[in-house]
Amino acid sequence: MDRITEATSYIQEQDSSSGNICLCTESLCLSYGTRAALENVNLRIPSRAVTAIIGPSGSGKSSFLCCLNRMTDLCCSTTIEGSVRLGEHDIHRDLGKNPIALRRRVGMVFQHPNPFPFSIWKNLALPLKHHGVRNKQELSSVIEQALRRVGLWEEVGDRLRDSALTLSGGQQQRLCIARALVLEPEVLLMDEPCSSLDPLSTKCIETLIGQLKNSYTIVVVTHDLAQARRVADHVALFWNADGVGRLIEQGPAARVFQHPEHELTTSYLEGQL
Amino acid sequence: MTDRLLTWTLGAATLMVASLIAIIAAFLLNESLGMLNRVELGRFFTDSGWSPTMSRFNILPMIVASVLLMAGAVIVAAPLAIFTAVFLRFYAPSPVIDIGRRIIEVLAAMPSVVYGLWGLVVLVPIIAAWQQPGASLMAGILVLSLMIFPTITIVVHSGLAAMPRHYIEASQALAMSRAYMVRQVVLPAVRASIAAGITLGAARAIGETMAVMMVTGNIVAVPGDLFDPVRALTSNIALEMAYALGDHRGALYISSLLLLSIVILLVLINEFIVSNKLEH
Incomplete structure (x- = not known):
């Protein structure tokens, strides 16, 4: 355990100098009921870059992601200690009881594509209408823009009234990304966005991530080390130590992949664990 | 094998x-x-009245009464039932959910004669104090809506419970308020359950005999307003079948056939609504 703490503090020193930090967590602990899921996570997520969260199953990667937009609120038995800071704000204390304002700034894409069982148009129009865009022309132009950004306009632009459920898995996932982007969030959280997609769709989404990072801060959880190597600018490795998820190493992707500081990282990257 | x-x-x-x-x-x-x-079919709608022993077979007032009773009960019960189901699924604290569901299950299983008795002894006098005679279309609608309310609630609630959780997660992640999510995502997503609940409720309302017979006064006439007594098709069959002979008996069979057709029609409308994409 000492090694873990040592590595964490070393990394903090090393990374504090790099770029603008968009999101950071301090001593973040999460538990479901009495079961601890995350302990003492201090992660710094740089702006306008892709941070990949890697690690084995059960290391708390997805739970961590859910802390960042307070999706953890959906389970009533969760307790969170420590803090998550988005820019100047502590998302639990400063943004109050209602997480709506936070979720406008921090969008999320899930492991399985989850379009609503409505038309493509309505999927994108619903969040826009809720946040005040009522003018039909404005809706049309924002929706077209969102679909173009994820490369769907050429494929579905002429059938926006069709049910979103008629799209292929990869198209559905890109629609979900477009839907998350129509609210112009600052951060996009992606929880294993390609794990249920075929290689072609995966490549498409990865290319998209590469384009989006110029405008958004992206945090992507992935099981796939090769994917992390392809898309990530920064990497954080989570580990399950004694049943609790911990962050054991973080840093620029090139550094972590080539010169890991922690023994566990070395073994994990070499596929020995 | x-x-x-x-x-x-x-x-x-x-x-x-x-x-x-x-x-x-x-x-x-x-x-x-x-x-x-x-007897020519048209006579069932144009004869000068319902006196089957004197060869007058106009069943139109009873058709009107049955349809009004059904429509009234659905109009009263459906919104209440949908609100209740949404409340139990999304708003109620967990002890309330359990108690609420038990109560609704008991209401759904309660024998109709009990509803009828309550209507006769409690509801009819209240209405009579307001406007005579008490036994009326209004009393029938209220008793029926009480009867079909739990049916619709249970069907809609099970639709809500079976709705994929990821619709809720997606709505929450898109910064939707709970009210907006319920209105724009949840209710449209379970519209098939809502249609099924209303169809079942309507079918139960038009088929109900005992409770309706006890509170509507059973006078064969097209009602002028909500406080007039009426006789439903079902009540008519139950009241007269015991002594009906010949053509009288035949007219009651035709009434039954008509009821069956209305229920089949309701199911077909439900099918149409469910299969038809109700996108704007």
Whole structure:
């Protein structure tokens, strides 16, 4: 355990100098009921870059992601200690009881594509209408823009009234990304966005991530080390130590992949664990 | 081998139930046809009144009464039932959910004669104090809405419970308020359950006999307003079948056939609503 703490503090020193930090967590602990899921996570997520969260199953990667937009609120038995800071704000204390304002700034894409069982148009129009865009022309132009950004306009632009459920898995996932982007969030959280997609769709989404990072801060959880190597600018490795998820190493992707500081990282990257 | 056996057993059971419905429909048709050969169909709507022993067969007032009772009960009960189901699924604290569901299950299973008794002893006098005679279309609508409310609630609630959780997660992640999510995502997503609940409720309302007979006054006339007494098609059959003979009996069979047709029509409308994409 000492090694873990040592590595964490070393990394903090090393990374504090790099770029603008968009999101950071301090001593973040999460538990479901009495079961601890995350302990003492201090992660710094740089702006306008892709941070990949890697690690084995059960290391708390997805739970961590859910802390960042307070999706953890959906389970009533969760307790969170420590803090998550988005820019100047502590998302639990400063943004109050209602997480709506936070979720406008921090969008999320899930492991399985989850379009609503409505038309493509309505999927994108619903969040826009809720946040005040009522003018039909404005809706049309924002929706077209969102679909173009994820490369769907050429494929579905002429059938926006069709049910979103008629799209292929990869198209559905890109629609979900477009839907998350129509609210112009600052951060996009992606929880294993390609794990249920075929290689072609995966490549498409990865290319998209590469384009989006110029405008958004992206945090992507992935099981796939090769994917992390392809898309990530920064990497954080989570580990399950004694049943609790911990962050054991973080840093620029090139550094972590080539010169890991922690023994566990070395073994994990070499596929020995 | 076991699979084939199972297929045959299940098939036989299905066939038996399906043919039962066909047998009942055929029986009603057969009984009605004799009457229809003697009496022109139009007379059931144009005769000067309902005096079957004197060969006057106008059942129109009773059709109107039955349809009004059904429509009124659905209009009163459906919104309440949908609100209740949404409340129990999304707003109620967990102890309330359990108690609420138990109560609704008991309400759904309560014998209709109990509803009728309550309506007769409690509701009719209250309405009578307001406007005479008390036993009326209004009393029928209120008792029926009480009866179909739990039916609709249970069907809609199970639709809400079966709705994929990821619709809720997606709505929350898109910064939707709970009210907006319920209105724009949840209710449209379960519209098939809502349609099914309303269809079942409406079918129960139009088919209900005992409770309706106890509170509506059973006078054969097209009601002028909500406080007039009416006689439903079902009540008419139950009241007169015991002594009806010849053409009188035939007219009651025709009434039954009509009720069956209305229920089939309701199911078809439901099918149409569910299969038709109600996108704007």
